Amino acid sequence: MEIEFANKKLEQLIDDEPAHWLPVSVISSARRKLQLIDAAKDERDLRNWKSLHYEKLSRDKTLSSIRLNKNWRMILFLSKRHNESKVKILSIEDYHS
DSSP: OEEEESSHHHHGGGSSSOOTTSOHHHHHHHHHHHHHHHHOSSHHHHHHOGGGOOEEOSSOTTEEEEESSSSEEEEEEEEEETTEEEEEEEEEEETTO
């Protein structure tokens, strides 16, 4: 799947530069998850990888999330055009704060 980022701050996740605004464990988990998203063909692949804990958000059904660790989630927006799936990374949030 093609990956887009909502802002430059999130784009730091694909660079080797440290993203100082997140804990190191969250950064490494996010980078691993981005590799899986990149390898996925469509939303079904994300749903089939149980370790991602992929789910639709209850507050907004157009958004989805992937668990990075016990507390942190990557918020996604999926779109499909002409049989090509895209994922936009909207945020990384601590759901327990």
